Amino acid sequence: MSNLILTRDNYFSPCAEKDYVSCSQFLDFFGGGLLKGCEARAMAKIRGEWIEEQSTALLVGSYVHSWNEGPQERSRFIAEHPEMFTKQGGLKCEYKQADEMIAALENDEMCMFMLNGQKEIIFTAELFGLKWKVRFDNYLPEKKRSSDLKTTRSISDKDWICEGGINKKVSFVEAYCYPLRAAVYCEVERLAMGRPEGDWIDFYLVAVSKEDPPDKAVISLKDPERYIKELSVIEECTPRLKLLKEGRLEPIRCEQCAYCRSTKQVSKVIHYSDI
């Protein structure tokens, strides 16, 4: 592995994706909650052979994040994304809604307070023999606090997920694996800052919904017992992840995701009763 120094500009570069594991990459391999993992797709992404299409929902999230980074970043985002506007020059309705989400946060003292801090702060550390990277939206070391801004369909709606063969209804926090993300973020930051075991910073989600009018909440993800559980899940997956990333193990194809469908070659006849 090289010693690439991560910056804002190279954080998602192919080199960074090869050298480091991020939470999204880990979930891309192994899945969790509503997120479906696919080893073949994850490796194709790392090799630069597969680029996920950026959905409007993802772009709306990035736009709200650019606001969080400050007026300059918001202007830069607007300049770089002419697709935000209709042919007549007005904002498309998804972005009008995004502006309402921003206004909802701006008008809330508690949300704005929790979004304080240094922006887009990167940390790296080794977890179980692999290098990990994390990037905090808002980082306030003097208060031992950090927060992530999250746009979501709804804060209170539940989603069905299947875990260990059991179907259960969970909040968006579980559906999108935020406990795992919080565990990794806090552990990587702790290691990078050289604090003792278990001395984790507080990690909050400032969530804003895409409803009209938007709902909002400040959610604490502090849960040391859960962090330990999540980190042990990562430890269990690490030997396989290491072999996969080193190209010493053939990644398993899920045969369901867009990558698998687009690269599929039918090799045998299947019986209708097996579908």
Ligand SMILES: [Zn+2]
């Ligand atoms: Zn797949």
